[in-house]
Amino acid sequence: MIGAQVGAAVPWLPLHFVPASDLLGILPILIVGGGAVVVLLADLVVPRRGGPLLATLTGVVLLAALGTAVGQWAANAAHPVVFDGSYANDRFTLFADFVILATALAVVGLSPGYLRRRGLEEGEYYILLLASVAGMLVLDGALNLIVIFLGIELLSIPLYVLAGFARDDKKSQEGAMKYLLLGGFASAFLLYGMALLYGETGHTSLTAIHAVLLRGATAGQFDPMILAGIGLLVVGLAFKVSAAPFHWWTPDVYQGSPAVVTTFMSVATKVAAFAVFLRLFSATLAPYRSEWEIPVAVVAIISMIYGNLVAVAQTSVKRLLAYSGIAQAGYVMIGVAVGRPDGTQAALFYLAAYAFMNTGAFAVVTLLSRRGEDCDRYSQLAGLSRREPLLAGLMALFMLSLAGFPLTVGFFGKLFLFSAAIHDGQLSLAIWGILTSAVSLFYYLRVILLMYAPGEDVLETQEMEVAGVSPEGSAVAARSTASPAVLVVALAGFGTILLGVFPALIYTLLQGISVVHG
Numbered sequence: 001m002i003g004a005q006v007g008a009a010v011p012w013l014p015l016h017f018v019p020a021s022d023l024l025g026i027l028p029i030l031i032v033g034g035g036a037v038v039v040l041l042a043d044l045v046v047p048r049r050g051g052p053l054l055a056t057l058t059g060v061v062l063l064a065a066l067g068t069a070v071g072q073w074a075a076n077a078a079h080p081v082v083f084d085g086s087y088a089n090d091r092f093t094l095f096a097d098f099v100i101l102a103t104a105l106a107v108v109g110l111s112p113g114y115l116r117r118r119g120l121e122e123g124e125y126y127i128l129l130l131a132s133v134a135g136m137l138v139l140d141g142a143l144n145l146i147v148i149f150l151g152i153e154l155l156s157i158p159l160y161v162l163a164g165f166a167r168d169d170k171k172s173q174e175g176a177m178k179y180l181l182l183g184g185f186a187s188a189f190l191l192y193g194m195a196l197l198y199g200e201t202g203h204t205s206l207t208a209i210h211a212v213l214l215r216g217a218t219a220g221q222f223d224p225m226i227l228a229g230i231g232l233l234v235v236g237l238a239f240k241v242s243a244a245p246f247h248w249w250t251p252d253v254y255q256g257s258p259a260v261v262t263t264f265m266s267v268a269t270k271v272a273a274f275a276v277f278l279r280l281f282s283a284t285l286a287p288y289r290s291e292w293e294i295p296v297a298v299v300a301i302i303s304m305i306y307g308n309l310v311a312v313a314q315t316s317v318k319r320l321l322a323y324s325g326i327a328q329a330g331y332v333m334i335g336v337a338v339g340r341p342d343g344t345q346a347a348l349f350y351l352a353a354y355a356f357m358n359t360g361a362f363a364v365v366t367l368l369s370r371r372g373e374d375c376d377r378y379s380q381l382a383g384l385s386r387r388e389p390l391l392a393g394l395m396a397l398f399m400l401s402l403a404g405f406p407l408t409v410g411f412f413g414k415l416f417l418f419s420a421a422i423h424d425g426q427l428s429l430a431i432w433g434i435l436t437s438a439v440s441l442f443y444y445l446r447v448i449l450l451m452y453a454p455g456e457d458v459l460e461t462q463e464m465e466v467a468g469v470s471p472e473g474s475a476v477a478a479r480s481t482a483s484p485a486v487l488v489v490a491l492a493g494f495g496t497i498l499l500g501v502f503p504a505l506i507y508t509l510l511q512g513i514s515v516v517h518g
Contacts, residue, residue, distance in 0.1 A: 025082030025089040027072070028065040028097055029137045035061030036130035043123030055112045058126040059105060062133070066101040069094050085205055086144040091513050093141035095348055096275040099355050100136045100268045104129065106359050106492070107264045109484035110366050114260050117370060120165060128158040129264065136272035145194040145204040148276055152190065152240070155272060156183050159265055163257045175256025182239070182249040190236025196229030206284040217287035230285060230292050234299065237280075240273035242322075243329045244303040254322035259374045262318060263362035266325050267355050270332070274351060277336050282344050283515040289339050297337040297429055303330025304436040311443045317365055318376050320443060321358070324402060327440060328354055331433060334417045338424045345510040346416035352506055353401075353413035353499065360492030361398040364391050367485055384451040392451045394493045399444040401496050404437045409499035416507070 023030065039057055046053050073094045080089045107129070115121045135154030142148040160183065164176025198204055200223050201212040216223060238246040254262045285292060307327030314320040332354075335347025368375035368384075368391070375381070385392040401408035414437060421429040499506060 022082040031065040096140040109488040132158040139272040162261045171256035175253040186239035193229040193232025213287040244306040251322040259366040300333035308439045343420040346420045350413035353409040356495040357401040363489045403444040412503040
């Protein structure tokens with residue numbers, strides 16, 4: 001009785017009203033957020049260039065969060081919703097968490113050797129990385145407009161800093177400034193769209209918004225202010241996934257950012273943003289599908305056409321992968337436009353496939369980067385098959401997978417997306433996807449030809465000698481000082497082939513996944 005009186009007398013005690021089930025539901029977020037604080041404190045006591053301690057500690061934190069997510073998946077709770085319906089700890093959320101945490105682990109494995117070669121060994125890097133991962137995990141399961149905005153800002157602000165982490169590199173600073181300014185505009189569009197939805201429905205909960213929209217759609221009443229809000233949401237989220245025509249920041253930021261940062265943002269940010277995209281449009285905004293289906297499909301087509309055509313003209317490896325990422329975002333948008341369970345499952349499969357092949361491609365670029373600069377010129381890939389046959393073979397594999405060649409995971413990713421579009425009656429989406437995939441063969445095969453063409457490495461060797469760097473000083477040195485980075489590339493290649501031969505290993509896991517709106 002006394003304890004009850006004390007509890008009633010002190011209602012402001014925050015933890016008194018948080019059930020253990022709610023805390024367990026966000027345990028991966030708590031682990032990553034708490035890990036960021038631990039890494040911050042550890043950075044205060046280790047030397048400025050204190051070796052692999054911070055990277056190891058960050059890896060342990062991410063492994064713990066990943067293990068927790070696996071345990072929650074095994075518990076198989078049916079659509080658990082925590083914090084009064086603000087967050088869903090369902091299998092849709094957990095699958096997105098897997099991809100993000102695995103990508104972050106891969107980036108941590110790539111980071112120590114790369115940061116050492118670039119002279120960027122700072123503890124803040126790992127703290128910012130964990131903070132951004134925490135924001136992505138919040139975003140994956142958000143069921144409230146306020147939580148969505150919180151997750152997006154927690155995701156974005158550390159990335160703005162990481163994009164400009166190479167403080168002495170003008171391209172890095174320029175890219176970070178563009179990312180910050182355009183990201184601010186995109187957040188404003190997103191917030192304005194949320195405000196319109198709240199103003200017209202009176203709710204921030206996705207469950208309540210869905211109920212209001214369903215009543216209006218059933219009565220044949222489509223509120224123009226809600227339509228405007230949906231349009232603004234598309235603009236804000238399309239910016240985050242690098243979909244055209246809201247992609248203008250992507251090439252400059254990808255090229256200017258350190259290669260490990262580009263690796264992280266090119267995959268993990270897309271996964272988190274598409275998780276919100278799918279949850280909003282496949283569930284919450286489903287009653288208005290007849291109104292947003294065509295605009296989303298148009299964005300998908302523009303992204304596929306523009307990304308693939310402009311990539312053909314690139315001479316920078318990182319810009320090529322940036323425009324490739326714009327095209328890949330268009331393919332995933334097909335799953336959003338379909339709006340059915342098979343479209344959602346196909347989109348999730350493709351995001352997992354993209355994590356393998358794009359992380360692998362950027363990992364090769366990271367390994368080939370040497371002191372003072374990233375591997376960004378085509379001439380640096382010329383003749384790679386003779387200098388580094390293993391890396392050349394893996395890079396060729398990732399290029400073929402991105403192009404959608406059979407027996408690679410990229411082939412089945414596109415097959416599932418195009419099949420979902422056809423089953424939904426959107427044949428034009430599938431046709432545009434197939435045609436633009438054919439265009440992409442040109443620039444992906446061009447990279448492979450550069451690496452395997454005879455006699456093409458003479459120029460690069462001469463350039464390295466003039467610069468005072470031995471031809472063995474890039475990938476060979478990276479391999480000797482960063483064995484985890486080589487393991488990351490090898491695992492990415494193994495996953496690309498394994499899932500290309502046995503796609504059911506992942507696709508069967510997705511069969512029972514449905515999007516919960518609250």
